[in-house]
Amino acid sequence: MQSNHIRDEWSAVKSAVHELRWALHQRPELGYQEHRTTQVIQEFLLKHGVECKLFPETTGVVAFIDNKAAVTVGLRVDIDALPLEENTGHPQSSQNPGIMHACGHDMHASIGAGVAILASRLRQYMPVNVKVIFQPAEECSPNGGAKKMIALHVLEQPPVDYMLGLHVWPDYKVGEIGIRPGAIMAASDKFRIIVTGVSAHAAQPHKGTDSILIASEIVNAIYKGIPRKVDPFDPYVLTIGEISSRGRYNVICDHVEMSGTIRTFTAATRTSIHKWLADMVSQVAALHQGKAEVILERGYDVVSNDMTLTAQFTAHAQEVLGTAAVKTGNQPSLIAEDFSAYSQMVPSVYFHLGCDCQYPLHSDHFLANEEALDVGVELLTTFLLATQAANGRNVSEKPAT
Template sequence: MVNMKPIEVDETLTELVVSWRRHLHAHPELSYQEEETASFVEERLREMGLRPTRVAKTGVVALVEGAREGKTVALRADMDALPIVEETGLPFSSKRPGVMHACGHDAHTAILLGAAKLLSSNREVIRGCVKLIFQPAEEAAPRGGAPSMIEAGVLDEPRVEAILGLHVWPDLPLGEIGIKEGAMSAASDPFRIEVLGKSAHASTPHYGVDAIAICGPLLSALHSIVSRQVSPTDQAVVTVGTIQGGQRYNVLADRVEMRGTARTYDPAVRDRVERAIRSAVEGICSSMGGTGVLEYNRGYPPTVNDPFVTEVMRSLIRDLFGEEALFEVRQPALGGEDFAFYAERVKGAFMWLGCRPKEVPVEEFPTLHNGRFNPDERCLPIGVKLLANGALRLLEVLG
């Protein structure tokens, strides 16, 4: 039966989830250093009568077994923080200088803990099992923490049929939930270019090969890839974020390093952009007497929502929160998200959870990865209700 009564988040659970989020916010940990976070998660899960298992060093997985036989779906949250100085001034600000939950992973972890408590208190309505995946190192691009969790077998024993995840989203106001089938976020591919020339005195440049001079046309060529080699109907971004080189003001640089990132949605476009970057590096450097070396790393793939799971969640959002809560995403994000690795293996849906107070204009609200980012905590019970009931709905329709 699909039209089952939803399980509700009461005030007591809401207060718990808020307190968990604040504790996590005050004690952030960087990727693969989430020891205290993992221990906190394990303690809360044990209090619910669950048996958590540590995997992939700082990851945690647990299983909520329902009263009825059925399949298994997974809920995933990321746990790591960022090397950012917090500027919120909150009473529960980071106690670790230079480390902050500036991407909302404290909220994600607290939401999944809340969903775990709600589900474990309602086992009689669960048809099958719900696997809880608390993942480290989402910020550790280009690999991220998801591949290690998958290699550790979190999608197996019992085999996961579908997976859900969410991200607090400051572009959306409180109460709205964004979703679409297809790409929700981009492939994220970092690259490094080494431009090699030949040193000479600045007064005799004809005796050398100026690596800095090579970087000028190379940078222009890289920035023209999207406008001239990618169809206007496709989308891509190529950005060079750092350029470092040179030893002294009167010496030609013999080496310059450039680092950047390419973002794409379509696999064919991803291939085309990589080829174009490689062609520009090799061609321009050699034409100016130097050598170009490209290290191109395939990072996170695009996060692609399964049409079936997406439609199930669309219907659920309407049922739980009303038509006005459903935000149909038109423009996917160009940021990377390692939930993509799970969605490559099993049917999945990733959602955006509105976390900006409605009265605050989007341009005035601190965005993700900002030292002042602080999601409206009223989004937490919405996320709990969404994930817990999403798992129940999927188990029912999967049979």
């Protein structure tokens, strides 16, 4: 079909979808609390003639355009916000104190709504069934909403043959995307370190065991020791983000807690760092006559793009956006995403959508450029219509790892 026909259909609903974006942006909600967000999206879809389903077990919506086709394509968009006070200064900033869409999920949800509406309006040209999964709680690692939605059978009835996903990306200009085969986002694990010493008067340190000293040695060991324990060609990050203690200025502290994150791309490095961290923490504490333990929470796995599907999507994006606008030489990001749960179930492709912002994701100043919404809707809708990914491959193949 002609691209101007697609643009005509988009022109008819564009302003409404942009209004939806700001409605979501002004009323952000945290993971598993997106009740109003769910209602707004459901009402919006129904208003535009799109069939959708709610879940009594959780927040979130699934839109379904049933074309009685042999292939069903899923698009995952997330809907939750972050516990930050918005400081963008935008006239349509968050009206919910201490909560903002600092990761652009308002954009993702609106792009999903736009694709669902266009897929419905263009269904006579659409050779696939389309499921748009408006997923809750992506930010709630390690218990994000992807696995919950999968458990609620969103990849079934009918079975989803392959999945699409995206994230707005401030490092790229509007009209650009980043994409690569294989790993594109890292695995993410959370850890807590609990250090226990013995309290004493600060003037008599020999009578106590200083947990702050032990914690300091652990911090130094973490940042100095890891590079000698993993393959230097395998990217990783181990970061301590929080340290807390209890006590008084003139008391030897007997308790320190630290928490942080581990980001990896391979199972070998992930396992190696887990073991090294537990062993090192215990040994450092023992050296100073204290005790320490590591509590690990395994979080999201690596987001892995299917080789064939990624090649097809890349070629399509180059045709729509221009070759120079499709960044394929980028390194994988150590940011994590629970889209990984879908990519482990079916062939998937995930890309970064340029939104041209000088502030990073999760900043209280982050605000995605509005025009990225139009690019995302056009790119995804035209890909669904082109259906290269539905042909020339066995969609029952396992996703690449």
